[in-house]
Amino acid sequence: MTLTLPPQLNKSDYPNVRFWTHKSFKVYDKSANAQSTDRGAFPFLEDKDGHLLSEDHVAAIGQAMRAIWHGFKSRHIAPVTWGGASSAVKNEFIAEMVKAHPEVGFCEHYWKINALATARYSSWKQSYLTDSEGI
Numbered sequence: 001m002t003l004t005l006p007p008q009l010n011k012s013d014y015p016n017v018r019f020w021t022h023k024s025f026k027v028y029d030k031s032a033n034a035q036s037t038d039r040g041a042f043p044f045l046e047d048k049d050g051h052l053l054s055e056d057h058v059a060a061i062g063q064a065m066r067a068i069w070h071g072f073k074s075r076h077i078a079p080v081t082w083g084g085a086s087s088a089v090k091n092e093f094i095a096e097m098v099k100a101h102p103e104v105g106f107c108e109h110y111w112k113i114n115a116l117a118t119a120r121y122s123s124w125k126q127s128y129l130t131d132s133e134g135i
Contacts, residue, residue, distance in 0.1 A: 009106060
């Protein structure tokens with residue numbers, strides 16, 4: 001099944017989102033302000049007003065990611081590595097994540113979703129997927 005990605009949002013519609021591009025986050029992440037502020041495990045996650053998401057909200061995003069990955073496993077399409085996932089799998093993941101948590105789409109080219117998946121997939125895989133089960 002090939003899913004079409006949801007339309008990219010426009011930064012101009014969300015002027016308070018600080019980290020629209022990955023580059024803007026990387027600049028912030030190297031700043032003294034970032035080093036002296038605790039913004040949690042995923043400091044780039046923010047709501048439409050630019051506020052940091054709560055720990056509970058971030059946990060709900062994590063639950064959604066794991067549920068999607070379990071669905072991939074049950075359909076025998078879970079990749080061995082996130083970087084090795086097919087475009088179809090990545091597109092489905094992005095579409096489902098934006099549907100469940102639109103704020104993860106407040107960015108250019110869905111970089112926040114890819115950063116989350118890159119950071120968390122290997123841990124999920126180690127717990128729930130054997131190499132013989134992955135594609």
